[in-house]
Amino acid sequence: MAAMTELLIGTRKGAWTLSGDAARRDWRLEGPAFLGQIVNHYVADPRDTRIRMMAAKTGHLGPTIFRSADAGATWKEATVPPAFPKSADAATARAVGHTFWVQPGHASEPGVWWAGTSPPGLFVSEDDGATWTSVDGFNDDPMYPQWVPTDAGTPDGPLLNQVVIDPRDAAHMYIATSTAGVFESFDRASSWAPLNRGVEANFLPDPYPEFGQDAHFIALAPTRPDRIWQQNHCGVYRLDRPEVNWTRIGEAMPKEIGDIGFTIVPHPRDADTAWVFPMDGTDVWPRVSPGGRPAVYRTGDAGRIWTRQDRGFPREQGWFTVKRQAFCADAAEPLGLYLGATNGEVWMSGDEGESWRRLGAHLPEIYSLSIAPGP
Amino acid sequence: MIRVLVPSQLHSYTGGVSRLEAPVGAICDVLDDLDRRFPGLKFRIVDEQDRIRPHMRLFVGRDAARDVHAGLRDGDELMIFGALSGG
Numbered sequence: 001m002a003a004m005t006e007l008l009i010g011t012r013k014g015a016w017t018l019s020g021d022a023a024r025r026d027w028r029l030e031g032p033a034f035l036g037q038i039v040n041h042y043v044a045d046p047r048d049t050r051i052r053m054m055a056a057k058t059g060h061l062g063p064t065i066f067r068s069a070d071a072g073a074t075w076k077e078a079t080v081p082p083a084f085p086k087s088a089d090a091a092t093a094r095a096v097g098h099t100f101w102v103q104p105g106h107a108s109e110p111g112v113w114w115a116g117t118s119p120p121g122l123f124v125s126e127d128d129g130a131t132w133t134s135v136d137g138f139n140d141d142p143m144y145p146q147w148v149p150t151d152a153g154t155p156d157g158p159l160l161n162q163v164v165i166d167p168r169d170a171a172h173m174y175i176a177t178s179t180a181g182v183f184e185s186f187d188r189a190s191s192w193a194p195l196n197r198g199v200e201a202n203f204l205p206d207p208y209p210e211f212g213q214d215a216h217f218i219a220l221a222p223t224r225p226d227r228i229w230q231q232n233h234c235g236v237y238r239l240d241r242p243e244v245n246w247t248r249i250g251e252a253m254p255k256e257i258g259d260i261g262f263t264i265v266p267h268p269r270d271a272d273t274a275w276v277f278p279m280d281g282t283d284v285w286p287r288v289s290p291g292g293r294p295a296v297y298r299t300g301d302a303g304r305i306w307t308r309q310d311r312g313f314p315r316e317q318g319w320f321t322v323k324r325q326a327f328c329a330d331a332a333e334p335l336g337l338y339l340g341a342t343n344g345e346v347w348m349s350g351d352e353g354e355s356w357r358r359l360g361a362h363l364p365e366i367y368s369l370s371i372a373p374g375p
Numbered sequence: 376m377i378r379v380l381v382p383s384q385l386h387s388y389t390g391g392v393s394r395l396e397a398p399v400g401a402i403c404d405v406l407d408d409l410d411r412r413f414p415g416l417k418f419r420i421v422d423e424q425d426r427i428r429p430h431m432r433l434f435v436g437r438d439a440a441r442d443v444h445a446g447l448r449d450g451d452e453l454m455i456f457g458a459l460s461g462g
Contacts, residue, residue: 060384060430060457061419077415083423095422 005330007338007359008052008072009346010039010368015054017072017372018359024336024350027359033075034066038098041325044071044372045104045128052372053113053129055099063098065115067129071372080131082115082123084139094119094139098156101325102129103163106170114189116160120148120177122189137190138175138183147180147194147211154178154214161324164218166225174218174228181213182230198246200234217263217324224271227302231264236276238303249303250276257290257297257308258282263327267335267352272302275309275353277339279321288319296337298353312356313347320345325368340366377405377447380454385420388413397453402433403443405453420455432456 005020009031016031037056045051050071057063065078087093096117105112115123115132122135134140138160141147152158159178166172171188174195181196194211201213214233221227226241236250236259250259260281267273275296280286289295295310326340337349344363349356379395386393397405403425410417420431425443427433433440434454435447447453 058384060382060428062422062428064415064419079414081415081418083418085423087424090424090426093424095424095426 004374005332005336006044006372006374007346008042008044008368008370008372009340009363009366010042010054010325011340011344011364011366012038013364015039015042016360016363018346020359024330024332024348029360033072039367040098040100041102041368041370043102043104043368043370046373047104047107047110049373051128053102053104055102055115057098063096063117065099065102065129065132069128076130078125078129078132080133082117082121082132083134084121085134094121096121099123100159101162103165106165107167108170114163114165114173116163116175118153118157118159120158120160120179122160122163122175124189135189137185137187138192141192147177149179152179161216162218164220166220167222168225174220176215176218176230178214178216178233180211181232182215182218182228183211195239195244196246197244198248199230199232199237200248202234216261219264219266219274221266221271221274222268227266227271229264229266229274231261231276233260233281235259236261236264236303247303249299252299252304253278253297253306254308257295261322262324263322265327265329265337268329268331269335270300273298273300274303275327275337276306277322277327288321292317292319294318294320294341296339296349296353296356309349309353310356311354312349312358319343323367325370326366328369328371330371338369338371340369342366376449378450378452379405379409380452382455382457384457385413385416385455388416388419399447399449401444401446402435402440402453405447406443430458432458 004022007018009016014032014035020027041055052068054066064081066075084094101116103114113125122138123132125132162176164174173185183192184195199213217231219229228239230237237246238249239246253259265275280290294313297306320341320343322339330336335352346360376396397408406417
């Protein structure tokens, strides 16, 4: 079977791959790699399809980065993983608990990778992930103590959970954090400014602060990179740059579903289309599919109308959700959507979300699901 | 020499070897020596501030070690364990 689509799966207990044929009909599961390692993110490099990067740690051992230059056949560990500079006051100094996100650099910068960590830290590698250095422009900004309060965080710790690069300009970057929302840089991470106007933080005394929001996930529309989609802790938003005020497009979601979730996937060819996977953010925040009935919601008009797509998913008693890095799209026609669930199932839609089928089950909790670009 | 007991969690670095020896020095010197021989091993035991990671435990003989700058004597045994940790 010639593998035409390959899914890279990072889980709480190791990594797997799912390879599909040209029709995306037959799939083969392979793995595990690094059994027992907590794999927060596992991605391939669109600039060199042989290179893959994995952010890992275990319950006991500290965090590291594994790198492959032969599409996952063999792996090497980073010789200098992301780590904060050594401090004179070891009692209060920052240490990377885990790397949460690894990001291939801009197309014009082969070999460059970025990483986001917990506690929030931004790191860069110029040598395909072999060695990493702390990015002072964020990590040592005088505002860092305000951007990352000591008592802030998610159940897995405070996060710099995402790095996003403008495909038109390597110096124009965004980051998403769980403690201060979205930031923007125009100088290749040398300086950062909050970009959160209009985004709610209903867990703070001022519900619309300059920073303090919990940006679960942001994505640029591939055909219109000035359009930013955001799945926030407090709803679904859209921002069309150069505007600075986000619009809460999740208000148009059905009230009984709400607009809480972890992630959002833009259509690679249609800037008005995106998908979310809502979860229950009411009461004590169960973080499961609302009502036990999993579904994605699709907008085709930039968030004015959302349509439920649940054919193939359990009709009842389906209590999984989908984490930040575990929902993605391929570039095929028609578009394929893929999601990795917290119950260890992998689901696929080959018709832009209209119907879903299960490609795999019984994996550990899935943290990351990404497409490996074809050769 | 210092005798070192390496836990199973680190056997991927040592090629499955659980008992090693290192020259006499402080605990951090021993870890540096191990890291030279098995690159990457040290950072998975202590963080970048030289603090022992939350779910790792070091013992010198029967005594828990909390400071990697503590000195060791010829013949000491440094035992590294993965502590009890969630599922």
